Amino acid sequence: MTRQDLVRRLETACPRVGQGEADGDPLVTPIVQSTTFCRDGIDSAPTHKYSRESNPTVAALEQALGELEEAPPAVCYGTGLAAEAGLLLALLQHGDHLICSQALYGGTTRLLQQVLVNAGISTSFVDTTDVAAVEAAVRQETRLIFAETPANPTLALTDLRALADLATRHGLYLAVDNTFMTPVLQQPLELGAHFSVYSTTKFIEGHSAALGGAVVSHDEAALERCRFVRKCIGNIQAPFNAWLTLQGLKTLPLRMTRQTETAAQVARWLDAHSETTVVHYPGLANFAQAELAQRQHPLGHGAVVSFELRGGAAGARALLRHVRLCRLAEHVGSVETLLTHSASMTHGGVAAAERERSGVTDALLRLSVGLEHPETIIDDLQQALIAAADAATQSPPTKTGTSTEVEPCGAHRSSS
Numbered sequence: 001m002t003r004q005d006l007v008r009r010l011e012t013a014c015p016r017v018g019q020g021e022a023d024g025d026p027l028v029t030p031i032v033q034s035t036t037f038c039r040d041g042i043d044s045a046p047t048h049k050y051s052r053e054s055n056p057t058v059a060a061l062e063q064a065l066g067e068l069e070e071a072p073p074a075v076c077y078g079t080g081l082a083a084e085a086g087l088l089l090a091l092l093q094h095g096d097h098l099i100c101s102q103a104l105y106g107g108t109t110r111l112l113q114q115v116l117v118n119a120g121i122s123t124s125f126v127d128t129t130d131v132a133a134v135e136a137a138v139r140q141e142t143r144l145i146f147a148e149t150p151a152n153p154t155l156a157l158t159d160l161r162a163l164a165d166l167a168t169r170h171g172l173y174l175a176v177d178n179t180f181m182t183p184v185l186q187q188p189l190e191l192g193a194h195f196s197v198y199s200t201t202k203f204i205e206g207h208s209a210a211l212g213g214a215v216v217s218h219d220e221a222a223l224e225r226c227r228f229v230r231k232c233i234g235n236i237q238a239p240f241n242a243w244l245t246l247q248g249l250k251t252l253p254l255r256m257t258r259q260t261e262t263a264a265q266v267a268r269w270l271d272a273h274s275e276t277t278v279v280h281y282p283g284l285a286n287f288a289q290a291e292l293a294q295r296q297h298p299l300g301h302g303a304v305v306s307f308e309l310r311g312g313a314a315g316a317r318a319l320l321r322h323v324r325l326c327r328l329a330e331h332v333g334s335v336e337t338l339l340t341h342s343a344s345m346t347h348g349g350v351a352a353a354e355r356e357r358s359g360v361t362d363a364l365l366r367l368s369v370g371l372e373h374p375e376t377i378i379d380d381l382q383q384a385l386i387a388a389a390d391a392a393t394q395s396p397p398t399k400t401g402t403s404t405e406v407e408p409c410g411a412h413r414s415s416s
Helices: 003-016 056-068 080-091 106-119 131-136 160-170 220-233 239-249 252-272 290-296 312-322 352-357 374-394
Strands: 075-077 097-101 122-126 142-148 173-177 195-199 213-217 276-280 304-309 338-340 365-368
Touching: 003 056, 003 252, 056 075, 056 213, 056 239, 075 080, 075 220, 080 106, 080 142, 080 173, 080 195, 080 213, 080 220, 097 106, 106 122, 131 160, 142 160, 160 173, 213 220, 252 276, 252 304, 252 374, 304 312, 312 365, 312 374
Parallel strands: 097 122, 097 142, 142 173, 173 195
Antiparallel strands: 075 213, 195 213, 276 304, 304 365, 338 365
């Protein structure tokens, strides 16, 4: 399938997700807010029995998410982290080992280092931008490679075709966190991955109204195992959240296209600004992996930009105090433009040394670009950057990589 065919298919399919086709079917998927379902008798086999196992509204979302990657129905969970945990518990057991991207969401790091390790599942955190380093980390007990690309929040890329070839050679699963790109911009299964993993809370739902997560795969046996583990643990998505996500999904291609175009414009402006020292965005010509970016997601490079200021951590603190349009929040993918101080918010529970190794410095700010007019976003950043520059002249910049807390984000240090 060509990229043009993909765009046409998704832009046609998304507005119609969850709709019935028979006479009298509702145009909008109903919310089936019921915990349990009746049977004709003890020998009957209804499609749905109890909503911890399956639910009609959740099933409609699962069907839709699978269709976006031309796969069987997905498995939906209460959150993105629940999706990760559910997949790993379905595939791995005591004594197994996995290789994980070094630069990734802090919540995933906590899950692996502080929870799954207690179940006897070990993890090696590796720079997955270096395929040779990944191969060197493979052990006899390795079962899975988990990659996040673009990485959160550095936006470092992993070559998925190369990693899929490596996984095939060693008989390993490859799972990809595709939250930042969504199926609109990147299709991991097409690139050779066995699983696409999503926090649907982010761009897929898109309105900061519903938590959710999903696993998509062509491996129906693995999906059934995921459903069994989900039933045992009880971390299925709620019907109302699934319904909200279905509504967000209808506009996903349009939102991703607009937000990506605006993010590219904002990234170029930031890159040319005298007050920035580093700007991370795969669409920039000077991005270290620009060639891979064009090959892996030629339709666009997402709506997330990260950057550092000449004023370091003090400059970041000042900018966060002075933005007016951009909201300070621990989130990406909303229709509003959001700023996050990753070191104290999303990665607040990760040790400072580990954050520094993965490039998450105290000076780094993550910008999730929304649907506002590009010039309005730039105007807000400009006035905040002026204030940040003024603040930097009044106090020496904090050394990059230190553990200095950046106000006003300190209260989020233990958050997700």
